[in-house]
Amino acid sequence: MTDLDTELEAAAFRRLLEHLRTRTDVQNIDLMISGGFCRNCLADWYREAAATRGIELDKDAARERIYGEPFAQWKAKYQPEATPEQLAAFAAAQKKHT
Template sequence: MVSDKQAQIEAAVFRRLLKHLDARKDVQNIELMNLAGFCRNCFSKWMVAEAKEQGETIDIDDARQQVYGMPYSEWKEKHQLPATPEQLATFEALQKK
């Protein structure tokens, strides 16, 4: 069982990670997926899943707003570049593993 203090620390670390990702908007989601196997969208989906696990409901758009710090459509417009053919090929190869 997770203590209240541990949960507070984990929550603070999560917020710190989101702040770090926010400061690194130059790092594209496809790059995160290819290197680490997760991206900002994964965080959003994990938030929705964990909320459900705990009997709560979080809308995916609300989760994305929390992760991206703005509506996802706005973030994509301002910061998301088209994936290169090389990035897409790497992604596809990794999905087959």
């Protein structure tokens, strides 16, 4: 991997974060159903990447990096309770991919 590859991947990641921050209508459960990952997964992956470089980052700090604000604040503003339909679709998706 070249420095250019890393720069382009970083730019694409920043664009993904920007997109997810503006698409507050797309719930994490919807992302999990359709894509098998959500904003919290991205935060976990970010934290794991930091750990491989000897950087200790707690879950809240990683989530704030992904959400652009503290997770509790984002959740209160944008994340309603999952509907029964979403929960059923999530359970079906979990069965399909495990």
